[in-house]
Amino acid sequence: MEKWYDKEEDILNIQLDKKEYWKSIELPNGVVIDVSKDGAIISIEILRASKVFSGDVKKVIETAQLIAA
Secondary structure (H helix, E strand, O other): OEEEEEOOOOEEEEEOOOOOEEEEEEOOOOEEEEEEOOOOEEEEEEEOHHHHOOOOHHHHHHHHHHHHO
16 A cells, blocks of 8 residues: 655545546535446545645544554
């Protein structure tokens, strides 16, 4: 599992699998789910992550790790 945070764009991405990307599903709350052709979730992208998670970048990533575990 890989994760990264883009401070300028305020996007947190959690890569769950290395399968080939097929399409994205954007939910109304600013969460984008990328799926493979077989329907597996391969990544979760959280737009406006600092609004979703409180605290500094390290806390955002730590929180995401707990959620993904």
